[in-house]
Amino acid sequence: MPEGPEIFLAARAVHAAVAQQPSHLTLHYDKLVSKQRSLRGVPITRVHARSKAMLTEFANGVVLYSHNQLYGEWVVHSLDEPLLAKQVRLVVRTARHQVVLYSATDFAWLRAGREHEHPYIAKLGPEVLDAQVSAAQIAQRLAQFPRRVIADALLDQHVLAGLGNYLRADILLVARVHPLRTIAALSAAELLRIAKACKTLTQRSVQRAGVVRPWAAYQASRRAGLGYEAARFYAFDREGAPCWGCGTPIVRTTQGGRGLFYCAVCQT
Ligand SMILES: [Zn+2]
Numbered sequence: 001m002p003e004g005p006e007i008f009l010a011a012r013a014v015h016a017a018v019a020q021q022p023s024h025l026t027l028h029y030d031k032l033v034s035k036q037r038s039l040r041g042v043p044i045t046r047v048h049a050r051s052k053a054m055l056t057e058f059a060n061g062v063v064l065y066s067h068n069q070l071y072g073e074w075v076v077h078s079l080d081e082p083l084l085a086k087q088v089r090l091v092v093r094t095a096r097h098q099v100v101l102y103s104a105t106d107f108a109w110l111r112a113g114r115e116h117e118h119p120y121i122a123k124l125g126p127e128v129l130d131a132q133v134s135a136a137q138i139a140q141r142l143a144q145f146p147r148r149v150i151a152d153a154l155l156d157q158h159v160l161a162g163l164g165n166y167l168r169a170d171i172l173l174v175a176r177v178h179p180l181r182t183i184a185a186l187s188a189a190e191l192l193r194i195a196k197a198c199k200t201l202t203q204r205s206v207q208r209a210g211v212v213r214p215w216a217a218y219q220a221s222r223r224a225g226l227g228y229e230a231a232r233f234y235a236f237d238r239e240g241a242p243c244w245g246c247g248t249p250i251v252r253t254t255q256g257g258r259g260l261f262y263c264a265v266c267q268t
Contacts, residue, residue, distance in 0.1 A: 004162025005205035007049040008129050010074045014054070015047035017076045017097040029089045031107050035062065044092065050115070051124050051161035057112060065108040065118055072104025124161040128198050129206065138195035142183055150186065150194065151179035151255050162202060166236035169261040170212045171197040173235040173243075178267045179260055212236075217244065235261040 023044060027036045039058060046057040054074070056064040066072070066089075075084065077098045086102040093099075108118055115121050126133045126141055141160060145153050153159045154168040163171070172179045175193040177186065186194075201212050211218045211232040221231035229237065234244060239252035243263040253260050 003164030003167055003205075004049070004051065004127075004129055005167075005202055005210065007052050007054065007068070008162070008206055009209075011047050011049040011054050013076050014056075014074050014099055017099050018044045018092045018094055019046055020044075021094055024093045026091045026093070027089075028091070029105075029107070031105075032064075032090060035109060038062075049129075049162075050121055051127065051157050053120055055110075055115060061112040063110040063112055063115055065110050065115070065121070066101060066104050067106040067120065068104050069106055072106075073102045075100050075102065123158045125157065125159045126161065128160050128162040128202050135192065135195040135199050138198050139188070139191040142191055142194065146182070146184035148183050149179075149255070150177060150181055150183055151260055153183060154194075154198075155256065155258070160198065163198065165258050166212070166233060167198075167201055167205070169236040170234040171201055173245075173263055173267060174201065176266050176268065179255065179262050213244070235263060237261065 020043065025036075025039055027033045038060075039062065042062075043059045044056060045059050048055055053065055053067045056066070058064075068074075073086070077083065077100060079093075079096065079098060083098075083100055084102060089101045089104055091098055091100050110118055126137060128138065138160060142150075142153060145159055148156070148159070151168055151172065154163050154171060155165065169179070171194060174197040175190065177190050177194060183191070204214075205212050208215055208218075213221075213232060213234060218231050222228075230241070235250050237259075238250040238261060240249050242248065243250055243266055246263065246265050248263055248265040250261050251264050253262075
């Protein structure tokens with residue numbers, strides 16, 4: 001499932017392709033077509049992500065909420081490119097692009113300024129990728145859930161929005177915190193390390209197309225013969241591979257039905 005950085009990048013690409021310019025919207029899905037007439041000729045002003053949902057804002061104050069779940073996908077096509085062989089939900093045509101949302105089924109029409117009333121958005125915690133949200137605020141937010149296991153809390157979009165399974169593993173290795181500790185057992189310094197890693201790793205993933213490790217370290221691993229997937233993470237999906245820090249094989253366990261990867265030496 002895509003995590004915050006992937007949705008953030010998709011929203012940025014769609015925004016760059018369609019916002020603030022003449023566009024033609026075609027709605028192809030039963031749940032959407034009722035707005036076809038009232039949105040004719042109305043420009044899209046902004047496209048942005050909220051956790052794993054996308055909000056498409058129109059100049060008349062209408063906002064389209066969409067959530068890709070496991071199968072939905074936004075694609076920015078050039079005008080001469082054929083569409084994918086998938087269910088087309090909507091198409092936005094501009095002078096240069098056709099932007100298509102495929103296969104998603106979770107939609108809602110909202111009003112600008114009242115997006116927070118949508119049940120998914122209503123329960124979201126602070127957005128890790130939001131520049132207005134500081135590491136100190138993230139640490140304070142985590143401290144509000146003392147009984148939670150830290151690895152579970154990082155995946156819970158109600159605690160913090162925008163993290164997923166690969167980020168939680170790598171954040172906890174960078175912060176040198178064992179994933180199964182409860183938040184109440186963490187020191188203020190550990191919480192702040194986790195919070196700072198939340199910011200740094202999500203930003204890096206956005207800037208470097210999913211590469212979570214520092215760029216120079218990633219490039220060195222690539223030169224040494226590792227592929228993109230093997231080189232881009234600290235811990236995630238690296239069971240049995242040596243920890244970059246200490247050389248101990250990374251361990252895999254299961255937590256909350258998801259694979260959880262960590263270094264038993266670096267994470268105490
Ligand atoms: Zn280690």
